[in-house]
Amino acid sequence: MSVFRQLLVLIAGAMLLANIGCRQAARQNGLVLVQTPVAATQPAADMLDARYPNGSRVLFMDQTADPKTEMVLSQGLVAAGDPVVSYDGCAVYFVGKETPESDWQIYRGNLSGDLPKPVTSMPGGAMHPALLPTGSLVFISPVPKMHPGQPQNRLPAIYLRAANGSPSQLSFGARAVSDLTILADGRILFVQAPSNEAGSASAGPALFTINSDGTEITAFAGALTAGSRIEHPRLLADGRVAFIHAASNDLSTRGVAECVSLSRPFQSLAPLFSGELALVSSVEPALGTNLLICAANTADSSHRLALFQVEPAATVLAKPILTDPQWNICEAVEAVARPRPMGRLSTMDPQKQTGKILCLNANFSGDQSMGGQSLATHVRLTARTASGTTVVLGEAPVQADGSFLAEVPTDVPLGFETLDANNHVLHRQPPVIWLRPAENRSCIGCHEPPNRAPHNARPLALNFPITSLNLPAGTTPP
Amino acid sequence: MKPRLITLFLVVAALGAVAMWLRQDYWVDHMSRMSGQKDLSHVTCFNCHMVSTAKLRWAQPRPHHDAPAGLAVSPDGKIIYIALDDRDQIAAADAVSQKVLRRVKVAGRPFGLALDAAGQKLFVTCRDADRLAILDTQTLKETASIGVGMAPVAVAYCRTSAGERLIVANSMADNISVLSVSPLREIGRPSAGREPFDVTVNPDGTRAFVVNRMAWLASVKTVPAAEVTEIDPVTARTIGRDPLASAHLSESIGIVPSRSWVLNPLVKVRNLVPITQVANGWVMSSGFAVTDTRTCKVIQLPLDEANNYYADPSGMAVAPDGKRAFIASGGSDVVSVVDLDKVSAWLAAASVSTKEEAINDMSLSPEYVIARIPTQRNPRQLLISPDGGTLYVAERLQDSILLVDTKTLTTKGRIMLGDGGLNDPIRRGERVFTTAAYTFQHQFSCRSCHPDGHVDGLSYDFDTSGIGDNLLDNRSLLGVAGTEPFKWNGKNPSLEVQCGPRFAKVLMRTDPIPPKELRDLTTFIKSQPPQRVARRHDGKLTPAQERGKAIFFATKTSAGVEIPHGKRCSSCHRPPLYTVRLSFDVGTGGPFDTPHLLGVANTAPYLHDGRALSLEEIWTLYSTNDTHGVTSYMNKEQLNDLVEFLKTL
16 A cells, blocks of 8 residues: 555544544533523423423524524424533433424434434433433433323333433432432432421422432432422532522422532522522533523513523622523523543442341431430331332331341332330331442431431441341332 | 573473472472462462562662651741651741752651740651751751650640750650750650650640540440540650540641640541441541640531541641631641631530530531632641741642641742652552542542551441441551452452452442552552561560560470461461461451561551450460460460560561
8 A cells, every 4th residue: 555545544534533523522612502482382291391392492502603603403303401411512412302292302412413313212201311420321200290180100210321222210219309410429419309298307399319320319408498399400610509499389480599508508508699589590500610590681571581691609690691582591501521520330239139228326316306205126117119008018126226227128219117115106207218239328317417427336236137128029119 | 691591491490390290299288288278279389489578669769759747937937947758858948938948968757846945946856766856947957866765756845844845756656755955855755645646735834735646446346536645744744635536547736725725637437337338427537626625625526518528637737816727638638727716606605415416517617617728739737837927738749838828818839849759650659549539529548547558556347248247457558569469358469459449339439540540559559668666776686576586486386296387377477578478267257368467566456357456465365276376385475475576577
């Protein structure tokens, strides 16, 4: 082969590699916007219909171009929204639907103008995409229906899209979950709906975390006011988690931006803008430490949603940087590369069907209603089944220091009832938590105060054989 | 000549191979008999033969760096004195120009510094020479020297009713040298806790406070506690011991005269709880202790936040007006600023039980931590200028001193001592070893359990085989090169495996350390020599040690009865590493990896789960029926002799 031909091959290879790479990575001021039509009126069948009516679209806007260029990423879809940009800044995942009647699914678009490709095909739909540090997609499925009368076979749960494309469930609670994001430490932060069950300490929605394999479900912040809702939590560069807090469950009402601090999430709930209670649709971190806010533009008589960019210490939104008379701009994300969160190796063993739970002191609680009661001598563990009923797994002895240790079935919602020597229930915790296969899980007490480290003491329960508890024969896990 | 040698070598090797093949049974029997192993798949000739320490990484020369250790500042605030222990040097720097003015040689790894009241004498503890040197600050020449206890790391100067005194923390002798300055002599050497590491004295010179890095030796299932030891500088007597329950690794102590407080940073350890998670400080967290010197009551307060940790609190400095304390977190490259007025207000308002629980409340620190000042790598010692205006931060693995304006809490500059040493893989590895960046929420570093590569003296309960049945003694990393396999069950064939994905999964709860950093980390660990041991200055053994040596290598009991090969000390603990790197059952619950014995004197507790608090207890309590070597024939004196010999290894 001549030198010239070798050179040609090299150039062709280089061009091919360049094409495979992210052509848009160099764009620094690109924005991915969600626009919803101002005049949308059709009835909403589900939660996403209400937020993204037909005609809603996801588009990329290059602010560096002159004039500004726009590219619709959701071409061919009747509605789209809820975008999340990949860590390399090259791809955009968003929810969309192909026809007014079809389920919402998650699509992957790129900044090259190709048609979006579906990446989920979940019965009942999928929503709220987020990306793990590995780049794997996590999402919620199914999409909740708007009216209680509409059939809903499954509670919305968190799923991971595995490398082969198949979904695997990560959350197994007895409450609906929504609105995912990934924290810098790699945990999945999500919103958990309140429980209506007796004994539940959760009055309103709350933020919870799980690890990327579904282990270690933990309360992160909340619970907020009963009847309210939380949407769109996002970690900001200054260590706050911002979210939209709406006073009503009615999805047509907008909320205000609030935040909690990572340093003390349970004690730091505050408005994001102390000087203005703007109705906000989304908050996203932007390059540097700025924030991208989509909120009602009070300077506009119709209060259309516009895009604002503010510094983190801002108390008011000031003037929008982008408005459109035809559209509400309800979400905006920067299309730039960003650091990946910290990863995590899974401790789960899918071959196993049980996990172990160690409670250090079942008599320790931050729940004041437990004060003055007698001490627990045993604990009854319950589980929620596929039919929605609660079954008793069995009982485990509580040692003199309040500790107990049990081996329990995995991937089912687990509840706890502490009992005194007369079998009176002292405290009941409805099925909220779950264990993943081979997970070893510990807790300090029953509804212990949040963010509490354990005492350094050897639990007495470790001196006794572990109590093995199983689902009753014939029970179908959810 | 060379080809002939190669040919000769090949011929000998071939003959040897043929001989081995012809006498396979003999060699199998030999290996089985000498190693005590039924399964020979992991046994090679090199377990017992051709082992040399000379080629190990820790025996090789290594680069030295300008890592700052102790700091001192002249009374007028103009000159900063910096101990460069790795260089055997003391540096004097101009506080205004931020330039190094002079360096002088001080032999013996100078580490801790203090000045007399006039700023004319610089007192230097020499960690590897077991001495205190006095330098004239005008000439920086050594004018006097005196022997103190083993491995002195800190010194404090004070004036007392009986004259000038020096209080020296002897870290490896577990005692404190109290010296008079004129004449320079040792008045007394009271015992401290375990590994005394820093000293401070109250303004009137009536009480010295010594913080100890390691917890007292105690049963593995009891709550560990380090202590603050109180000394009378005049009489050199111990006048108090304030326990720091479930806390250790305190490396600094400061006094707040206006509040009658003594403050020391600490690691709150939770080693008795199974490690099922690390979130919410389940394994350890960082904090500081407030000791009321009038009541001796100790309150521990957290330094961490609910979702972000500040690992390895090391140096501490208190502003002269007592308003603020500064704590360096060596694992997180941060100096935390603590508002002591806010601490005082919180303490005044909190109930007794709230104060007792405070250290476990991971969301408390925003009540009093008002700023976190970022630093470069591994901030350790801190110092405040006499006027309180400048905080000096020794960035140990950056070879620099950071200057911080204490009013604005902004950086004023940096005294550059060296280049950071990033061309040295050992230095790069030490950076990996000391950073908490690879653990979940930056909770801890390798150093958090292995201070200076050694041990923290505790056992931890890993949950790899279930919950609650896996208490394992922490093993020293000093001198581990060439002693693979690792882990008590001997299943990790290399440090790369030991420190790689396995640790990421069971302890760090993150992604594994990236390959390049892992290589640097293991290079650093392999470069760590065994810990120095106390021996006679001429290197010879004492008569008792000689007798102990004879027992260690004995093939017969005192009565002349043959000791089976597998029951002799030296069979499993074979020199020069004092391990054959195989697992044996010594009656403690299964076969466990044989630890090397280099520096064994300072690695208590012993056995796989740390059940033996001393070397003696290995045989007096835990070797019934001669399960751990034939030792039942020994009388008390013989056992003492054996232990005396082991302490020389």
